[in-house]
Amino acid sequence: MKIKLFGTRGSIAAPMGNAAYIEKIQEILERCIDNHITSKEQIPEFINFLPNHLKYTAGGDTTCIYLQSKSGKHYMVDCGTGGRVLGDELMKTEFGKGKGEMEFFITHTHWDHIQGIPFFKPIYIPGNKLNFRSPYPDLENRLVAQQVKEFFPMPFHATASTKTFQTLEKGQVLEFSDGMRISFHPLKHPGGSYAYKFEEDGKVFIFATDAEYTGNDIDLVKEISPFFKNADILVLDCQYTLDESFTKFDWGHTSYTMGVNCATIWNVKTLVMTHHEPAYNDRKVFEILDEAIEHKRNLGGSPLEILLAREGMVIEL
Ligand SMILES: [Zn+2]
Numbered sequence: 188m189k190i191k192l193f194g195t196r197g198s199i200a201a202p203m204g205n206a207a208y209i210e211k212i213q214e215i216l217e218r219c220i221d222n223h224i225t226s227k228e229q230i231p232e233f234i235n236f237l238p239n240h241l242k243y244t245a246g247g248d249t250t251c252i253y254l255q256s257k258s259g260k261h262y263m264v265d266c267g268t269g270g271r272v273l274g275d276e277l278m279k280t281e282f283g284k285g286k287g288e289m290e291f292f293i294t295h296t297h298w299d300h301i302q303g304i305p306f307f308k309p310i311y312i313p314g315n316k317l318n319f320r321s322p323y324p325d326l327e328n329r330l331v332a333q334q335v336k337e338f339f340p341m342p343f344h345a346t347a348s349t350k351t352f353q354t355l356e357k358g359q360v361l362e363f364s365d366g367m368r369i370s371f372h373p374l375k376h377p378g379g380s381y382a383y384k385f386e387e388d389g390k391v392f393i394f395a396t397d398a399e400y401t402g403n404d405i406d407l408v409k410e411i412s413p414f415f416k417n418a419d420i421l422v423l424d425c426q427y428t429l430d431e432s433f434t435k436f437d438w439g440h441t442s443y444t445m446g447v448n449c450a451t452i453w454n455v456k457t458l459v460m461t462h463h464e465p466a467y468n469d470r471k472v473f474e475i476l477d478e479a480i481e482h483k484r485n486l487g488g489s490p491l492e493i494l495l496a497r498e499g500m501v502i503e504l
């Protein structure tokens with residue numbers, strides 16, 4: 188399967204402002220001078236060796252991920268503001284001609300996970316089919332409520348695509364015609380949230396946001412281990428630093444240290460940290476990646492690979 192991340196910011200969209208942009212340019216130009224860059228030919232290599240916070244931006248859009256199975260079937264989880272960008276990409280495919288079908292999974296309906304739906308262009312194209320699947324029996328009503336006239340000019344059901352809703356039962360496992368197997372599991376989060384597990388050809392991808400696990404939840408983390416155990420890739424909510432997680436206890440998100448602890452306990456191969464705190468700039472977010480790797484080293488012996496989710500990142504599994 189191929190996975191692409193379209194929104195990695197938590198809670199609210201946080202586009203880079205001018206001050207942060209200028210700061211980046213300044214730091215890059217200073218490095219240019221220090222490295223005696225004098226020709227255009229030197230630029231690609233120079234960029235390649237820049238530190239992560241200058242080479243990349245983690246991105247400002249909220250949660251949305253896209254998956255494509257080997258046979259080409261389309262899946263997505265959540266449609267935060269990143270869903271606008273995914274929708275624009277899909278419009279270049281059969282979705283632009285009203286011939287697309289999307290299996291659309293929802294973790295929960297906090298704003299940062301559904302706000303992109305009215306801006307997801309394939310929803311307006313007649314002929315497209317969107318199959319919403321979640322454990323929430325009232326999901327349709329929630330999406331209708333988001334688009335009542337006081338909040339959005341077009342009602343949810345005035346959009347021209349065909350929409351179906353399936354309420355998933357506890358423990359239910361979906362098996363699609365392309366061989367993709369999908370299961371889900373509740374996460375500790377105010378109002379609830381669900382992790383989704385995608386399995387194809389023995390490879391396991393799990394998307395788990397929003398989730399709050401602290402040092403007090405070790406027993407719970409062990410208890411839910413069977414769902415997460417041995418995943419090839421786990422994209423997990425790691426919004427906070429450890430210090431901040433203490434001041435934001437009960438806000439529904441995990442610290443990166445606890446995220447690493449969970450991934451280690453669950454024997455995950457690769458942890459991708461996501462749902463970045465909107466107040467953190469790229470420097471801070473990529474520092475958290477370095478610190479998470481350091482924390483893993485301090486745990487000793489864990490072969491866990493740790494990556495930072497950034498918009499546009501593609502993972503092949
Ligand atoms: Zn969220």
Ligand SMILES: [Zn+2]
Nearest residue numbers: 297376397439
């Ligand atoms: Zn949430």
